[in-house]
Amino acid sequence: MNNNKDCDKTTIRVQVSDAYRDIIIDWSKEFRDIEKEMFRQLAEFTGISLKKSKDLGFIKPPGNNVYPDNSYVHVVGHLAYCNMRNSYPEAQDRTESSVLFTTQDLKDKYFRDGDCFSLNTKMKMQFTLDELYVEYRLVHLDLIDETECSLSFCHHISNKGFLDKQAKITNSDIESYLRDQPRPSLNGIVFFTNELHDAIFMREREIHADLNIGQYFNSYCSFSYDEMFRTIRPRIYWPNRG
Numbered sequence: 001m002n003n004n005k006d007c008d009k010t011t012i013r014v015q016v017s018d019a020y021r022d023i024i025i026d027w028s029k030e031f032r033d034i035e036k037e038m039f040r041q042l043a044e045f046t047g048i049s050l051k052k053s054k055d056l057g058f059i060k061p062p063g064n065n066v067y068p069d070n071s072y073v074h075v076v077g078h079l080a081y082c083n084m085r086n087s088y089p090e091a092q093d094r095t096e097s098s099v100l101f102t103t104q105d106l107k108d109k110y111f112r113d114g115d116c117f118s119l120n121t122k123m124k125m126q127f128t129l130d131e132l133y134v135e136y137r138l139v140h141l142d143l144i145d146e147t148e149c150s151l152s153f154c155h156h157i158s159n160k161g162f163l164d165k166q167a168k169i170t171n172s173d174i175e176s177y178l179r180d181q182p183r184p185s186l187n188g189i190v191f192f193t194n195e196l197h198d199a200i201f202m203r204e205r206e207i208h209a210d211l212n213i214g215q216y217f218n219s220y221c222s223f224s225y226d227e228m229f230r231t232i233r234p235r236i237y238w239p240n241r242g
Contacts, residue, residue: 010107013116014045014138019160021045025111031103039086046121047167048134050086055135058082058117059152060110061142071101072110079143079152082110116141118158123166123217125204129183132170154221165216174211181207 010025023041025034035056043050060080062073072080082101101110117138124133139153149155156162184199208214 010111010113012111012114014042014119015116016119016158016160016163017155019045025106027103027107034103034106035084035086038084042136046119046134046136046163047171048121048163049167049171052133052170053086053136054133056084056086056138057136058110058138058140059143060115060140063109071105080110082106118144118153120154120157121163121166123170125178125207125217127200129181129200129204129207130178131175132178134166134170149221156221162216169213169216177211178207 008026008028010027012023012025014021014023021041021044023038026037027034029037038056039050039053042056043053058081060072060082062078062080072082117140120137120139122135122137124135125131126133137153144150144153147155183203184196205214208217
């Protein structure tokens with residue numbers, strides 16, 4: 001992909017089933033700037049506001065080495081994970097020393113020019129139920145079955161139409177509505193009990209169903225689950241609504 005043979009740049013491809021975007025990584029930049037640029041280019045592709053993107057996770061085959069030779073694989077046979085975080089809009093001192101890998105690690109041991117990743121976006125609500133955000137998951141094509149979903153990747157939500165719907169929701173004024181809705185009080189809460197989690201989860205489902213947006217938070221795929229308790233989520237929207 002990198003036709004100019006510029007060793008300071010790597011081009012990777014991000015795709016959904018019916019669209020793609022080439023992402024350019026400029027290794028001459030500081031580590032934090034590389035993260036910021038990655039989120040900016042993904043925002044242009046997805047249409048989801050930069051301020052609404054929170055986390056970005058890459059998943060690749062493990063390769064031959066494990067930590068410390070390979071900073072991304074800690075156990076033989078495990079997948080290679082690389083996670084980045086968007087700090088928009090606050091200025092955040094997140095230097096290379098605060099993560100397990102360096103810019104040189106990213107360049108030499110993780111990304112290869114021409115790597116191709118398929119994109120899943122997971123839209124979520126804060127526990128306060130008054131703010132939306134998205135998390136990006138990019139799974140290397142070598143790990144994806146052509147037709148079957150897995151715990152790492154869902155085909156049902158990897159298309160431009162789904163992205164456009166998520167962008168429309170996150171870029172709308174929906175949070176003004178959410179702030180006016182009744183929800184469980186978190187005042188004085190130090191940790192989440194099962195009862196509190198259940199109350200928040202049920203109220204979130206009610207909001208999703210009322211606005212008919214639950215299908216853009218969780219796929220109907222059998223691999224869609226509640227990440228806190230690792231249980232499969234039921235359908236949280238009315239199937240007879242448009």
